[in-house]
Amino acid sequence: MKNEFIVKMQQGKRCVGTFSHISSEIAMEGLAYAGMDFVIIDGEHGTVGAETVQKLVRVANLHKMTPFVRTRDCSRGAVLSMLEAGAHGLVIPQIHTVEEVKSLAANSRYYPEGSRGVFLGGNGGYGFADFAEKGLQSYFDVCNRETLIFPQCETKGCLENIEEIAAIPGVDGIFIGPYDLSVALGIPGQFDRDEFAGAVERIKAAVKAAGKMIMTYTVKPEAVAGFFDDGFDAVALNVDVALMISLMRDTVKKARGHWA
Numbered sequence: 001m002k003n004e005f006i007v008k009m010q011q012g013k014r015c016v017g018t019f020s021h022i023s024s025e026i027a028m029e030g031l032a033y034a035g036m037d038f039v040i041i042d043g044e045h046g047t048v049g050a051e052t053v054q055k056l057v058r059v060a061n062l063h064k065m066t067p068f069v070r071t072r073d074c075s076r077g078a079v080l081s082m083l084e085a086g087a088h089g090l091v092i093p094q095i096h097t098v099e100e101v102k103s104l105a106a107n108s109r110y111y112p113e114g115s116r117g118v119f120l121g122g123n124g125g126y127g128f129a130d131f132a133e134k135g136l137q138s139y140f141d142v143c144n145r146e147t148l149i150f151p152q153c154e155t156k157g158c159l160e161n162i163e164e165i166a167a168i169p170g171v172d173g174i175f176i177g178p179y180d181l182s183v184a185l186g187i188p189g190q191f192d193r194d195e196f197a198g199a200v201e202r203i204k205a206a207v208k209a210a211g212k213m214i215m216t217y218t219v220k221p222e223a224v225a226g227f228f229d230d231g232f233d234a235v236a237l238n239v240d241v242a243l244m245i246s247l248m249r250d251t252v253k254k255a256r257g258h259w260a
Contacts, residue, residue, distance in 0.1 A: 001123045001131070003088045003146040005038050005066035005234075009213060013037075015234040016224060019070070019217075021046045021241045025059045031240060032063030040068040040236055043082060044093045050085045054122065057086035068148070074100050076107045083108060086122045089148030091175050091215075096157035098164050105170025108149050110140035113170060148172040150215060153203050154180035162203050166210040173213030173233070176203055204231060 008015055017038035018031065023046070031039055039060055041053055048056070053069055060067035069087040071078040074095060082090060092104055106114040120127035123146075124139050132139040149170060153162055154177030166174055178191060178200075187193045207214040208231065215234040216227060219242070224235045237243075253260060 001088070001129065001142055001146045003066055003148065004064045005089065005148065006146065008037060009233060014228045014232075017066075017068075017234065017236050018243065019046075019236055019239040020056070021048075021239055022244070023048050023052050023056065025055055027240060027244075028056045028059040029063065032060065032065040036065055038066040038068055038089075038234065038236075039240075040070050040091055041087075042070050042239075043072050043078075044070045050081045053082060053085040053087070057088075058122075061086070061088075068150075074104045074151075076103075079104060079107045080117060083116070083147065084119055084121045088123075088146060089150065089172075091150045091152060093152045093177065094155060094180075095151045095153070095165070096155050098161050098168070101151050101165050101168050101171060104151065105149060105168055108147065109144050109170050111137075113144050148213075150175040150213075152177045152180075154178075154184065156184045159184070159199055159203070163206045163209070166203075166206040166212055171210075171212060173215060174203060174207045175236075176200060176214070176216040178217055 005015060015037035017036050017040060019040045019042050021042055041048060041056055057067040066088050068089040068091055069082040070091040070093060071082050074092045079090065095101060107116055108114060110116045120132055120139060123143065124132035131142045150173045151165060151171060152175045153159060158165060181199060182188050182190060182196055185195050185199060187195055190196060204214060213233040216232055217236045218224060219238045221237060224237060227235050
């Protein structure tokens with residue numbers, strides 16, 4: 001089990017990915033050929049289940065594109081099902097309290113860092129990967145090191161406790177959910193407001209002070225470089241189905257030309 005996202009972060013690179021709602025192995029392979037560093041398979045707003053996630057993860061791994069999964073919530077079952085399906089990282093939505101994140105960290109880490117239930121799954125070759133055959137603790141250590149946990153900061157509760165949440169052991173970084181965060185602030189979609197900018201700066205400062213990674217989301221390709229300049233480590237660009245529609249719509253318009 002090797003997390004290519006971690007390798008790129010250690011090399012000082014910045015990563016671009018997207019959310020995936022197209023539950024297709026061919027589409028997943030296409031994202032890899034397009035140059036995406038990572039993909040976030042969406043189990044919150046998407047309809048994908050664990051069996052399909054497992055298939056999509058395998059394709060992403062074959063192409064060294066890190067497979068994250070956004071879980072439906074922070075419950076133990078939601079976390080374990082996606083880790084056992086092979087996710088190399090989790091993005092966890094609708095976090096409100098410090099206690100939720102402490103429980104999340106415990107459920108996603110093996111002994112001695114947490115209390116994740118023991119199972120030698122696909123990421124360990126079902127017990128036959130080299131690091132798994134070296135013993136249970138070797139398996140635990142590699143999984144703990146290579147699995148990334150990113151709570152989303154998108155609620156008032158998370159924002160108000162962000163300094164403590166970012167510093168929790170087992171949390172590797174924070175994913176800012178801009179749309180829900182703007183709603184929580186009472187300014188839906190108004191990303192140019194001082195209140196929103198102030199919240200983002202507070203989150204960034206807390207994450208950097210904790211020595212963790214920070215990610216966010218945008219629908220604008222031209223905005224990604226600006227996020228990198230502002231200190232973000234990775235950006236999820238739009239959703240695969242929206243990117244497909246946008247490109248195909250422009251292609252159809254060009255094809256029709258003056259006959260449109």
